[in-house]
Amino acid sequence: MSTETAGGERESQRSGPLVAATRWMENLSDTTYAYLLLSPVFVLLGAIAIYPLLRTFEMSMYAQTFTGLGEFVALGNYVDLFTGNMDRYLPGQPTFLPTDFSLGSLLTSALAVTIIYAVVSVFFETLIGMGQALILDQDFYGRRWIRAAIIIPWAVPVVIQGMMFYLMFLPSVGFLTPPLADLGLLAPTNTLNDTTSATFIIILSDIWKTSAFMALLILAGLQSIDRGLYDVAKVAGASKWQQFRYITFPLILPTIGVAVLFRSVQALRVYGIIDIVSNCTVVPSLSCMVVNAFFSGFNAAAGTIAFTTAAIIGILVMGIIVWQGEDAI
C-alpha cells in the first residue's frame, strides 16, 4: 500500500508527452496492448501487400489495349480471360483455357499446365516424401547424416536448381537427354523448347527438390506417434501393413494434409524454375503469364491473371481446409 503511493508520487513528479504515452501504454489491457504491438506489422502489410493488391485489382478493371490502359470495364477483363479474348496478351502460342482435351492443347493452356504441374508434382512429392520419412523414422546407424543429406536438395536455391537441370538436359551437353530420349520420355533434340519435354523436366526438378520438404514435415508427424501403439499392435498380432494402415497412416494424415496444402500453394505459383530451365512461351504457367504480361506493359492483363491465380489458390486452400477440418491450419 505504502509502496504504491510512493510510486504514484514519483511518477507524478515527471510529466510531458513521453511520460503520458508510457502511462497510457502501461494501462492498456493485454489484448489492446497486443494489437498495439502488432500495429507496425499491420501498417507494413498494408503498405507492401494490401495496397498493391487493391491497386492491382483496380488496374485489372480497366480495358487492356496494346498501348496502355483503356476505359473502366469493371469485370470485363475476367470475362475476356475465360472466353479466350485475353489470349492475345499472352506470349506466343499459349491460351488461358485449353481448347480441347488433347495433351498438346492442355500443355499450351496456362491454367491446365499450372494444374497439371501442381497435381503431378505434389502427388509424387507426397509419395516419395512419405517413403523417405518412413525410412528416416527407423533406427539405423548414421541416421543423422542421412537426414541431413536428404534435405540438401531443398536448400538449393531455385536458380542453381534451374541451372543444374538446364545443363543436365541441354541437348548435346546434358548427359540425361539421350538415355531418356531413348525411352521415349523426352524429345531428343530441342528438348528444352519442346513443351512436353520441358514440362516433364520441370516437374522432375521440382520433385527432386521438394520431396525432402515433404519428408521432413511427414517425419515430424511420424515422430509424434505414441510408440506404445505399435507394441499393442504387435501383441495383437497386427502385420506391418496393418500397423501402417490402422495406426501410422490415420495419425499422419493431418500432417500430410498440411504438407500438401503448403506444397500445392507453392506449386501453383511456379515461375522461377520455368524461366531458367525453359521459357514462359514453352511452359506457360499462370505466374509466368503474369510476369510476362507485366513486363510487356500489359498491366490490366497481368492484374487480371494475377487475381485469377490468387482466386484459384484460394479455392484450393479452402478445399483442403474443408477436407482436413480445423487440423489443417
Place this chain on the structure above:
Amino acid sequence: MSDNGSHDDGQRSSVSRRRFVAAGGATGVAAGLAGCADLVGGGDGGDGGDGGSNGGDGDTGTSTGDSSSGSTTTIRWGIGPTAVQTAGEEMKTALHEAGGLSDDIEIQWVPSSQETNETRSNYSRILNSGQSQPDILQMDNGWVNIFIQRGQIQNLSEVLADDILTNVDENYFTGFTDTARDPGSGDLYGIPLFPDFPQMQYRKDLVEEAGYDPEGENWATEPMTWERWSNIAADVYDNADVDYGFTTQWDIYEGTACCDFNEVMSSWGGAYFGGRENLFGPVGDRPITVNEPEVIKSLNMMRKFVHDEDFGGEFSSYGGGFTPTDILGWTEETSRSPFAEGNAVFHRNWPYSLALTGQNPENTENPALGQDLGAMPIPYAVSESDAAQPGTGGTTSALGGWHLTINPNSNNLDAMNEVIRAVQTDEFALELFRLQGWLPPRPDLFNSDEARSVEPVGRYMDTLQVAGQNAMARPVTPVWSQESSAIAQQANRAVGQEVSSADAMSALQSNLEDIEQG
C-alpha cells in the same frame, strides 16, 4: 491470492512494456544512425552508385560537389553487357578523348541484358516506376517505337540543342533514324547510335582449302543462292575437321522473329504482312501472309540444312545436314563461340561478331580468327523480281541497330547536350566501329575511307554496304512483341521437326489474326 497474482502480473507486464519501448527506441535510433552514416559515406565517396539506393546518394554527391570544389556529373548509361565486357573502359576513354567530352562528366555503364527482350522488360520496369536512372537508355530500334507510343521516353526535339537535331535530320541514315521518330508528329526520341546489318561470316581458310575461290568469285559483294551456298557448306563441312557446318540463332526469342527467320523468309520472297509497305501497320487492316508457300519453303530449307530432310525431292539439289540441332536453343553469343573457336565453317551474325572474331588472335585472349574470317551477304533463293511479296526477295539483312534514348526522369538533362555532341563526333563513331563493330549511323562516314581503314571491321566494308542496301526492318507496331513470341515459337517448332512447316505456319496465321484483330 488472486488479487496478489494479478498485481504481480501488472507489475511484470509494466516493466516489460517499458523495456520494450526503450529497446525499440534504441534500435530505431541505431538504425537511423546507421542509415545516415551510409548516406553520408555514399555522398563523400563521390561515386557511391554501386549500391541499390544510388538515387539518393548520387544526388547528394553531385549537389555538394557543385557548391564546393570541382563538380562531376555522373551520367549512367544503360548498355548491353557484351559491349562493356569487351571494351567498356576504351569506350569511356573514346568519349573523352575522341569525342571531346569534358572531364566534368563521368560516364558509368549500367549493363542490361544480352537479350534484347530482357533489356526491353528491364527498361519498361525502370520507366514505369519513374526511376531517374539510368539517364541514357540504349534501345533496340525494334522497340523504341513502343516506348514512344506509351509516352515513356524523352522527346528529344524538346530538350536537345538545335545543332544536334539538325545534324540528325540532315546527315543520318533516314530509314534508320525514322525508327526513333514518332510516326505521327515526326519528333525525334532517339539519337541513332549504330545501325546493324547481319551477314554470313565464314572460315576463309577452310573454304579455300576445299578448293573454292572467295576472292576471285567476289563472295564479299555478290550474293549467292542458298542452293549453291548449301552445297559449299556441306562440302567444306565434310572435308574439314570441324563440328559444325553452319551456326546461327533459332531459339524461341526476339532475334529469331525479327531477324533470322525474317531474313530467310524474305530471301524466299515471303513476308509476315504482305510486303514492305505494310511493315508498320495499319494493325488489323493488313494481310497476314505467313501461311504461304514461300514462307513454308523457307522453313523447309532450314529443315534441310539441319535434318537433311528432302521433302519429296524438292531440296534434293541442296546440301543438307551440316547444321546442328543446337541452333534451336542458340542466340547470338552461344552460336558465335564455336565459330570463333574455329569449330564451324559458316556463321550468321551481326557486325559486332566481325569486330570480335576478326581480331588478330595474337592480340587478344578471346578466341578469334583474324584474317581467316570472311564475310558475304546472306544468300537468297528468289530474286527481287520473282518475289511473291512486294519489296522482298534477294539477299536480305535484318535491320538491327540501337538508339540512345533519354530517361525523362533523369536529373542530368542539362548535361545531355554535351554527351550527345560527343557521341555525334566522327572520331567517336569511328572508335565505336573499331572497338565494337558498331557501324557509323551516317552515310558519309559509313562510306568513308576512314571507316574502311578501321581494323578489323573495315576489311568487310564492301559486304556491310551490300547488307545495308538490302536491309529489311522488322514490322514494329505496338503488337509486335506479342507477334514476335508467336512467330519465334512456331518457327522453332517447325525447324525442330515438332510439326510440319505448313502446320506451324497455319497455326501462326490464326495466332497473328487473333492478335491483330482480337
